[in-house]
Amino acid sequence: MSGSTLAEWLRALDDRALVALLRARPDLATPPPADTTVLATRIGSRASVSRACEDLDTLTLTVLEALLVLDADLAPVGRDALAALFPVDITGALETLRGRVLLWGDDHLSTPPATRDAVNPFPCGLGRSVPRLAGVDLADLAGLGDDELRVLETLAAGPPVGQTRDAAHVVALDDATSPIQKLLARGLLVRRDAMTVELPREVGLAVRGDRPLGAVPTAEPPLPTRALDPVAVDSTGGGAALELCRHVDALLTAWSEEPPTVLRSGGVGVRDLRKLAKDLKADETRAALLVELVVNAGLVADSEGAEPEWVPTTQADAWSTASPEQRWATLALAWVDLPRLPGLIGRRDERDRLLNPLAPELNRPGAPRDRRRVLDALALPAPGTAVPDVDAFAALLAWRAPRRGGRLRDELVRWTLEEGTAVGVIALDALTSQGRTLLVEGTAPAAKRLADVLPAPVDHVLVQADLTVVAPGRLDPDLADEIALVADVESAGGATVYRVTEDSVRRAFDAGRTAADLHELFTSRSRTPVPQSLTYLVDDAARKHGRLRGGAAGSFLRCDDPVLVAEVLAHHAADALGLRRIAPSVLVSPLPLGDVLDGLRAAGFAPAAEGPDGRVLDLRTPGRRIASRGRRRPVPPATPSDEQLGELVRLLRAGDRAATTSGGARIAVPGHLGAGPSATLDLLQRAARDGLDVLVDFVDGHGTAARRVITPRYVGGGVLEGVDVSYGEVRRFPLHRITSAALVQDS
Structure with missing residues (x-):
């Protein structure tokens, strides 16, 4: 199976191979290519080739680069010549x-x-x-000095370019004083500009000798693991x-x-971060x-007001009432x-500005995708397999996909392991079972898995x-709330x-609890005797608490x-709070009750707030909330099924047949093109009369462009009625929605 061109x-190729190609390189299918020629053009585009290389491992990428060393992008090269460059199969x-069609051919290989x-x-x-150096070999380098050989060996190891001031002027060999100038004069280096020299490929191969590709990484680096x-x-x-929650x-x-303020940037x-x-x-x-x-979970959001703040949303209340395992998930x-x-x-950006939490520069x-790649690699070994050497793990992932991650590639691995440990997805350098479940099945099964892992709540x-x-251990919710x-x-x-503590x-007293309530709590819930010091602390605080009662007057x-009362009036805080006596046992203030109580507490008193019925009130504010905006989760691209890709391949084949059918040139419909509508109508009527298949481009009722192979049965009254070849169904198409048509077989 070989051909002179990629198309x-x-x-x-058979249909299964084309389906596999479109699955491996999904960008080729969007929008659907009209025929194989269009597909071949997309395959050879620089952006598509670059995307297709992202998941190649180091050995496969080296094979592709070796094809370029042999100029397979210019002319086909023999498979045996390529294999001879590698010590392994x-x-x-x-x-x-x-x-991935990054090469084609069998015995003679080409690349886009x-x-x-x-x-x-x-x-x-x-x-x-440099073609004139095609015959250079080690014998030609024998007369070079040690300094010149060191320069050649350094550049031959790669990269083959270097920066030097000696490239500013080309001089004759007799006038050359530096190794660079001597090599330029001998023609063994090429001057690219005033500061750059390059080692020609032929010289580099000669210096490398029997290792033309240098050190070829033929296998994954070892990864030390530990069974737990x-x-x-x-x-x-x-x-x-639990600690995260x-x-x-x-x-x-x-x-x-x-709430902290949102920075202008x-x-x-x-x-605010330090305070938190x-x-x-x-x-x-x-x-x-x-x-x-x-913020990413939707529990906190920007208030977007005149003075914006980071404020919890109403979704935070639902999260707070959920079970611990659901919160974690x-x-x-x-x-x-x-x-x-x-x-x-x-860290600091290129402008030396500090990068803060939630800064847009972190997007x-x-x-x-990169985070999941690290977690998926951790999930490959058996459960309980720990990866203690982060550097070795990063090296393994770098071998598997050297073009992934950019300049932060290795740091992304370290960050993922550290953050995963803080979140509870990773523990003891291994992926937890609940973490595995989260990656594969989602939040609900992961929460259930964590619930099985957590010990039963203690009472x-x-x-x-x-x-x-x-x-x-983990306290049951009611007891946890009381103890907190x-x-x-x-x-x-x-x-x-x-x-x-006394505070x-x-x-607890401010929230409405009494000394009896606290004594009952500790007596009934403690498995150890309640010490007298705790009893005295509660009783002493109770004697002080609430002797002063505040209400709204102000x-x-x-x-x-x-x-x-006289002691309060004599204190210097009374003036600041605007207190005055209106009865032997009553003081009033123009300030809000909360401010008065806070001021008195700061002065060493222990007042309490009371309601109209004289009962203690809890004046703690419930906290600010803003409307939830929902969670901004990334929407992954839809993965087409094999049936959908198979249909695309069938349409691709139909486009090829249309291009090779005599009289099958595509006819466009728009009226401003003159005879377009009438010519299309003639073509469709001819196909209906002779039982021919037609490749039809149309726009559906939602405005989406689509393509089908149709066997017309009836054309008239502004409608095309025919059998959809792919599905065997009779369909009707308004003629005004058809944008082009072409025969896919001869009569």
């Missing part, structure tokens, strides 16, 4: 290239002319050919997932109360990743699909004598440690103890 070779690489520009202008590190217990990997990832919940709470400022990291008790790298996740998918590079945060549409705590409360209200997290992990107890304060 001829394509026509000789390259049959598999040739089949891969042939399947645009390949040199699309792949490498210096294939295999060799310069351009999959259960340990999954449980460690589960702990990271806890930090995101704290972030939403903090930004509900005090976009993003979150350094001060301090509030979360995390490092700034983790805080920055969390910021990126909550939402965040994990937001990370996998994140079209940005959080790893760049903290990378290809980031989800008790351990109260310690030092006023700490230890949660020996009365204590602050001191450390998190497999067992979370809370600390009870935390007062927070606001008022009341107290049954006139001595305490």
Whole structure:
């Protein structure tokens, strides 16, 4: 199966091979090519060749470059001549290239002319050919000095170009003083411009000797791995997932109360990031990743007001009430699909500007694809297989697809592993089971898998004598809410440690809890005896709390103890709060009640707010919310089925037949072309009369251009009625929607 041109070779392929080609290079099918000649033109375009090379491994790419060394883009080269350049069998690489039509032919191989520009202008590190040097060999280099030989060896190793001031002027050999000038005078180097010299291909091959392509990487680099217990990997990832949810919940709470402003250039400022990291008790790298996740998940958005802020959305409330495994799945998918590079945060751009979280400069549409490529590679070994050597892993991925990732290729691998560990998709350098499920099946099955991994919630705590409360596992939701209200997290992990303080107890009182409620909580839920120090702390805080009662006047304060009222009035804070006595036990202020209570607390008092019925009110603000804008997930391109590609191939064949049918030239319909409509009508009527197939281009009712092979049965009344050859169905086409027609067989 060979042909003098690419189009001829394509026509000789069977339909299955063409379907495989269109699947491997989907850009060739959009829009559908009219015939094989059009397909051949697209195959040879520089952009299409470049895209087709992106997933080639290093050996296959080297084979393609070797074809360019042999000038296969100019004339066919023998397969044996190519194979002689490699120390291993390259049959598999040739089949891969042939399947993508980056080469064609059997014994004599050709590659598209645009390949040199699309792949490498210096294939295999060799310069351009200088035909007059075709006979050069090592014997011609024997009289060179050591300095000259070192220059040739350096350039022969690649790249074959170098920058030097010695190229400014070409001098005779007798006048040459430097190795570069001597080599230029001998014709062994070529001057490209005043600062650039290039080693001709022929000289480079002579210097390389019996290794014309240099060091050919023939196999994947080794990847050290370590076998771990999959259960340990999954449980460690589960702990990271819970920690992720806890930090995101704290972030939403903090930004509900005090949203950070949106920088003029976009993003979150350094001060706000540092404050968030301090509030979360995390490092700034983790805080920055969390910021990126909550925005991509739709939990936080730009308020887009006159003074825009980053504010939690109404979707954050739904997320907060979901189960831990569902919360994690939402965040994990937001990370996998994140079209940005959080790893760049903290670096500087080309203008020396600091890159902040949510800055537009972090946008990378290809980031989800590159991230999944790393995760898919981690998923190949058996569950529990760890990859501890990041550099070796990056080298392996670089061998498999050296043209992927650009200049950040290796760093993308490191960032993915670090971020995946923080998110809980990766643990102990291995992909977790819930991470595998997320990649293949989606969020719901991944959440279920995580739920199986997580230990059952516990319904008790351990109260310690030092006023700490230890949660020996994941607390059930109701208990977790109560403990979080009365204590602050001191450390998190497999067992979370809370600390009870006077402020935390007062927070519980402000929320409406009583001392009896707290005593009951600790007595009933603690598996250890409640220490007296905790009982005293609660009772002491209760005695102070609520002795002063505030209401709206602006606001008022009341107290049954006139001595305490007098103490408040005598304090210097009373003037700042505008307090005045209106009764022996009542003070009023023009300020809002919240401001008065905060001022008194700062002065060392412990007031509480009360409602009309005298009960304690919780004045904590629920936090700001803005309308959810939905999650901006990238929409992957639709993957055509084999049936759809098969139909496209059938239309391609029909286009070829139309081009070779006598009298089958395409006739366009638009009326401004003169006889177009009448000529088309004549062609369709002739086809209906003689039972001929017609290739019809038309626009459907949605305005979409399409193409079908039709056997006309009736033409008239402004309608073409015929059998769709591909589906065997009778269809009707308004003639005014047909844009062109051509016979696909002779009568």
